[in-house]
Every structure is written in structure tokens, then in C-alpha cells.
Amino acid sequence: MQNFSLRRTLMLVRRIITTDPQRWRNYALLIYLAYAIPSIYLLNSTRHLQPLYLNDMLANSASAANTISIILSMLAASLTFKCMNSKTKRLDFLTLPATHLEKFVSLLLVYVILFQIVNFLAFLLADLTQYLFFLVQGVNAGFMLPLFSSNFSGISIARDSMLFTQGEHIWQITLILYLATICRIATFILGSAIFRRQAFVLTILFFFVTGMGLLTLVILPLDDVLILNLDFIRKIDAGTICNAIILAELAWTTACCWLSYRMFAKASVITSKNIGF
Amino acid sequence: MISINHLNFRYNFHRPPVFTDFSLEIGDGQIIGLLGKNGTGKSTLLYLICGLLYDKKHSVSIDGIPSHERRPETLQRLFIVPEEFELPPISIRQYAKTHSGFYPNFSEKVLEDTLREFELSPDIHLGSLSMGQKKKAYISFALAAQTDYLLLDEPTNGLDIPSKSQFRKVVASQMTEQRTIIISTHQVHDVEMLTDRVVLLAEDRLLLDASLNDIAERLRFEVRPVGADLSDALYIEPSIAGTLVVAPANGFSDTTTVNLELLFNALTQNPEVVKTLTQPS
Structure with a gap:
């Protein structure tokens, strides 16, 4: 492996951001509005239910924010290889004096890590906006951190489910939930590498179709087998199931990242119009 | 030295080969005019040299390093000004600030001198320039990068008559014994006084390689x-x-x-x- 230069990687990150600052400002504004508008709308439309249903209102708003966050992170990941979606962009990016790994890492730093930071800051700003909005009107909706509460809500659902004893495997389930987010992002990074244009929509369609195909061709025919062996399945240790899920998520994430990297490293300036290989 | 050894290249099996058993060596300190009819592979050859395209046997290398690896130490010594390119919506000065770090020999003085010759200000916004002005700005940066190999694909397309004269002047002034410039062009009169070697491509082969x-x-x-x-x-x-x-x-x-x-x-x-x-x- 060629020497990895952090300095060059950071220069690449700087280049990605500073060569089109207006675009990044627009992204930040859109993210902020994506949180602020639904939050204010949902709270405002149910404020007459206060204080009896305040917790429900906040939970709804939190769910909405969590859903928006998930969609935005997938959208950002699907933009990872935007720099490769035209001949001139490929020529420009591929001839930059940096290793393939440095270029790949710089894209991940921008579209995954930096995006999450901007996402979080935009959410905080939107949350402050809704708080001030209601404060001005004499309604105190209160500060909240719906992302965290939603995650804990997910854990509580898992904890109460039939398959898990209460309180056990909490950290495995937490890890499963967070790895699920990383899996989603990795999937859309791979989608961005495969589909030159409309990567977000095409990735969803591709995996939806593939998922339906797997369901029809593999899982449904095994339905009878699963029912006959339900007692056996119920006896499998919950921790084992959690570990298996964690391993599957890690394997999927690794596979997506490795495939994306390989496709990028092997890319040439002239490719098929719509597919990235 | 750029070495191309028995290169066989085609884009896909539905199209005829671009190069068949093509060999060429390009040493230092030359300005090479790369000529050929439309579709003979001039741009393809430049892309192969840069590692933007590659054949299965990796026949193209620069100083022994295969081009397809696109190593930073090779790319730092190479700059291509393609026929079509995009420039970001920032000033020339900001562009140079963002990109100069990738080229260890980048010279701010050469950039300023070349921009002055092309009658462009470093603070001018790239998004507000015409195609010809963008090309001059890009050529200025390419020359300022001071790479050992400079590949220009139709550099005078879109340039007005005075700009073509400016182009010849700046390229000639930046030429050194260590530098090699390959100019692919149909506008042979624009580069006649610059070139000291001609490589002519025809169909899938080398028709002429002579000083x-x-x-x-x-x-x-x-x-x-x-x-x-x-x-x-x-x-x-x-x-x-x-x-x-x-x-x-x-x-x-x-x-x-x-x-x-x-x-x-x-x-x-x-x-x-x-x-x-x-x-x-």
C-alpha cells in the first residue's frame, strides 16, 4: 500500500469544500429547514393538546427528526461519488496527486463525518428555533434531544419484545442500532459508486427490488421450515442472535466500503454513461 | 521518460481498436506536436499517459512507474489541460491556493507572470469568464505547476488570435530542458513554431515520429x-x-x-x- 498522507487527505477535504462554498451553504440551509419546518409544524398543530399530551407531541416530533436524519444521512452518502459523475469531473479528480485511498477517505470524511456534524448542528439550531418560536408565542415546548431519545425508544422496544429478557443485551442492541445506521450509509456509498446519476433513488430501487426478490425466492419458501422449527429457534440464546446480527452488519459495511473503494480505484475517465464501471 | 510499449487498446469489443502494437518513447526537454485525424486516438493517448485509461497489460509507464497506478509521485510530475474541463466558481487566486499544495514545484511568480501575459487578474471569478478566458486561466495554472510533463489537448481551441500569440509566448518562455510538453491539436499553425518533434497518428498505428x-x-x-x-x-x-x-x-x-x-x-x-x-x- 502506498504511503497514506494525512496532510494530503486534509488538502483534499479542503478542496472539496472550498471549491464550491455556496453549494455547502445551501446544503446546510436545506438541512436546517428540513428539521425546523416539520418540528414547528407538528408541535404547532398539536399544541392545543398540551399539557396532557406534551410527551406524545415531543415523541412525534422526535420521531420525525430521527426519520429526517436517517434520510439526510442516506442522501449525503449517495453524493459521495458526485465528483465522478461526469467525464470532466472524473478527469479533474483522478489526476489530483493523491493516492486512491486518500481520495476515498477524503470523500468519506466530507460526506459521512462532516455531514453528520453539520446535520447535528443544524438540528440543534432547528431545535432552538422551535423553542424560540413557541417561547415568543407564550408556549414552552422545551428543549429536547430527539435523536438520543429515539434511539433509547428503539432500545426500549427491543427490550420489551418477546425475544429478549428485560435489561439484558442492552449494549448489543445499542450497537446493532448504531451499526444499522452505518450499514445504511455504507449501502448508499456503494450505490453512489455504482450509479452515476440519481444514486439515492436508484439505490433504494435496487435494494428494494433485490430485497423483494430474496423474500420471494429464498425466505418465503423456507416459511414452513421456520414454523416447524420455531421452538428450536426460540431456544437460541438472544446474545448469540445479537452477535450474529452485529457480525452481519459489520460484514455488510466492510463489503460495501471495499467494493466502493475498488470501483473507484479502478475507474477510468471514459465509462458507461450511467453505471460506474 | 514516457514509455509506451506494444500498446493494444480499444474501448470495447463493439468498436475498432484505437491502438494496435503501438510503441513510443518520449524523453525530456521536447515540445511534441501530436497530430492525427479525428478519431485516431490523440486524446486517448494523452489519457493513457495520465493513467486515466489503461490497457490490460499496462503498457504505459512514466520513468518506469506504470501510469495506471496513478501514484501521487507520478501525478505531481504530470498535468493535463483537457479539451473540455470544469472550473469551480471561485477566483483564480482561491483556485491556486486550494490546488497549489498538490504540486511541490508550484510557482506563484509564474502564475502571476502568465496571468499578466494573458491579461487576466488573479482575483477574477472563474465563473464569470468566457470559455477562452477559462482556458487561459487553466493554462496559466498548468504552467505554474511546473510539472515535468505537460499535456495540452487542443489548447488553442476557443482562443482568439492575440491569445494564440500569447499562448505561444508563454509556453516557449516556460520551456526547460527537463520539461516535456505534448500538444495535441488540429490547429497546426498555432503550434508550428513551438514544436520540435511531430508524432502523427493514423487509424490504430503510429504513422510518423520525427523531429x-x-x-x-x-x-x-x-x-x-x-x-x-x-x-x-x-x-x-x-x-x-x-x-x-x-x-x-x-x-x-x-x-x-x-x-x-x-x-x-x-x-x-x-x-x-x-x-x-x-x-x-
């Missing part, structure tokens, strides 16, 4: 009056001034200036011209 001095020693490029003897001519072209003639030099003590456009037409239409150039002297 202008060698060509001038073996061929004469003359304008003969109407009615003059043309029996020794390898190629003729009527013109308003008379008959443009390419003929063997045949021991003439003086040499004539090579007319690249005439040479190109002669080479592509008369195989005898190639024989005259390639036979031992």
Missing part, C-alpha cells in the same frame, strides 16, 4: 509558380500563391521551414512521403 530538423533535412516545403516542374513532388496542393509542394530534399544545402499542415496532408494521402522520411539517410 522537425529531420523532416526539414529530408523534405522540402515550397510554393512553386503555376506551370513549374512538379515531377519530383511527393504531394501538391493548389493555392492562391501558387502550388504548395512537398518534395524530397535530395541534397539541397539549405532547408525549408516545415509546413505542418502540408506535411500532415501529404503523409495521410501519399505513403511515399512516409517512406522518404523513414528510409536511412
Whole structure:
């Protein structure tokens, strides 16, 4: 492996951001509005239910924010290889004096890590906006951190489910939930590498179709087998199931990242119009 | 040195090969005119040198390092100005600030001097420039990067007449013994005075690879009056001034200036011209 230069990687990150600052400002504004508008709308439309249903209102708003966050992170990941979606962009990016790994890492730093930071800051700003909005009107909706509460809500659902004893495997389930987010992002990074244009929509369609195909061709025919062996399945240790899920998520994430990297490293300036290989 | 050894390349099986058993070596300190008809592979050759395209056997290397690896140490020594390119919506100064760090030999002075020659300000916004101005700005950065290999694909397309003269001046002024510049162009008159070697591509092969001095020693490029003897001519072209003639030099003590456009037409239409150039002297 060629020497990895952090300095060059950071220069690449700087280049990605500073060569089109207006675009990044627009992204930040859109993210902020994506949180602020639904939050204010949902709270405002149910404020007459206060204080009896305040917790429900906040939970709804939190769910909405969590859903928006998930969609935005997938959208950002699907933009990872935007720099490769035209001949001139490929020529420009591929001839930059940096290793393939440095270029790949710089894209991940921008579209995954930096995006999450901007996402979080935009959410905080939107949350402050809704708080001030209601404060001005004499309604105190209160500060909240719906992302965290939603995650804990997910854990509580898992904890109460039939398959898990209460309180056990909490950290495995937490890890499963967070790895699920990383899996989603990795999937859309791979989608961005495969589909030159409309990567977000095409990735969803591709995996939806593939998922339906797997369901029809593999899982449904095994339905009878699963029912006959339900007692056996119920006896499998919950921790084992959690570990298996964690391993599957890690394997999927690794596979997506490795495939994306390989496709990028092997890319040439002239490719098929719509597919990235 | 750029080495291309027995290159076989095609885009896909539905299209004819671009190169078949193509070999070429390009040393240091030359300005090479890369000529050829449309579709003969001029841009493809430049992309292969940069590692933007590659064949299965990895036949292209720069100083022994295969181009397809796209190593930073190779890319730092190479800069391509393609025929079509995009520039971000920032000023030239900001562009240089963002990109200069990738090229260890980048010279701010060369950038300023070249921009001054092209009558461009470093603070001008790239998004507000015309295509020709963008090309001048990009060429300025390319020259300021001071790479060992500079590849220019149709650099004078979109440039007005004064700009073409400025282009020749800045390229000539930035030429060094260590530097190699490859100019792929149809506008042969724009680069005639710059080139000292000509590589001519035809279909899937190398038709000619010769220095202008060698060509001038073996061929004469003359304008003969109407009615003059043309029996020794390898190629003729009527013109308003008379008959443009390419003929063997045949021991003439003086040499004539090579007319690249005439040479190109002669080479592509008369195989005898190639024989005259390639036979031992």
C-alpha cells in the first residue's frame, strides 16, 4: 500500500469544500429547514393538546427528526461519488496527486463525518428555533434531544419484545442500532459508486427490488421450515442472535466500503454513461 | 521518460481498436506536436499517459512507474489541460491556493507572470469568464505547476488570435530542458513554431515520429509558380500563391521551414512521403 498522507487527505477535504462554498451553504440551509419546518409544524398543530399530551407531541416530533436524519444521512452518502459523475469531473479528480485511498477517505470524511456534524448542528439550531418560536408565542415546548431519545425508544422496544429478557443485551442492541445506521450509509456509498446519476433513488430501487426478490425466492419458501422449527429457534440464546446480527452488519459495511473503494480505484475517465464501471 | 510499449487498446469489443502494437518513447526537454485525424486516438493517448485509461497489460509507464497506478509521485510530475474541463466558481487566486499544495514545484511568480501575459487578474471569478478566458486561466495554472510533463489537448481551441500569440509566448518562455510538453491539436499553425518533434497518428498505428530538423533535412516545403516542374513532388496542393509542394530534399544545402499542415496532408494521402522520411539517410 502506498504511503497514506494525512496532510494530503486534509488538502483534499479542503478542496472539496472550498471549491464550491455556496453549494455547502445551501446544503446546510436545506438541512436546517428540513428539521425546523416539520418540528414547528407538528408541535404547532398539536399544541392545543398540551399539557396532557406534551410527551406524545415531543415523541412525534422526535420521531420525525430521527426519520429526517436517517434520510439526510442516506442522501449525503449517495453524493459521495458526485465528483465522478461526469467525464470532466472524473478527469479533474483522478489526476489530483493523491493516492486512491486518500481520495476515498477524503470523500468519506466530507460526506459521512462532516455531514453528520453539520446535520447535528443544524438540528440543534432547528431545535432552538422551535423553542424560540413557541417561547415568543407564550408556549414552552422545551428543549429536547430527539435523536438520543429515539434511539433509547428503539432500545426500549427491543427490550420489551418477546425475544429478549428485560435489561439484558442492552449494549448489543445499542450497537446493532448504531451499526444499522452505518450499514445504511455504507449501502448508499456503494450505490453512489455504482450509479452515476440519481444514486439515492436508484439505490433504494435496487435494494428494494433485490430485497423483494430474496423474500420471494429464498425466505418465503423456507416459511414452513421456520414454523416447524420455531421452538428450536426460540431456544437460541438472544446474545448469540445479537452477535450474529452485529457480525452481519459489520460484514455488510466492510463489503460495501471495499467494493466502493475498488470501483473507484479502478475507474477510468471514459465509462458507461450511467453505471460506474 | 514516457514509455509506451506494444500498446493494444480499444474501448470495447463493439468498436475498432484505437491502438494496435503501438510503441513510443518520449524523453525530456521536447515540445511534441501530436497530430492525427479525428478519431485516431490523440486524446486517448494523452489519457493513457495520465493513467486515466489503461490497457490490460499496462503498457504505459512514466520513468518506469506504470501510469495506471496513478501514484501521487507520478501525478505531481504530470498535468493535463483537457479539451473540455470544469472550473469551480471561485477566483483564480482561491483556485491556486486550494490546488497549489498538490504540486511541490508550484510557482506563484509564474502564475502571476502568465496571468499578466494573458491579461487576466488573479482575483477574477472563474465563473464569470468566457470559455477562452477559462482556458487561459487553466493554462496559466498548468504552467505554474511546473510539472515535468505537460499535456495540452487542443489548447488553442476557443482562443482568439492575440491569445494564440500569447499562448505561444508563454509556453516557449516556460520551456526547460527537463520539461516535456505534448500538444495535441488540429490547429497546426498555432503550434508550428513551438514544436520540435511531430508524432502523427493514423487509424490504430503510429504513422510518423520525427523531429522537425529531420523532416526539414529530408523534405522540402515550397510554393512553386503555376506551370513549374512538379515531377519530383511527393504531394501538391493548389493555392492562391501558387502550388504548395512537398518534395524530397535530395541534397539541397539549405532547408525549408516545415509546413505542418502540408506535411500532415501529404503523409495521410501519399505513403511515399512516409517512406522518404523513414528510409536511412
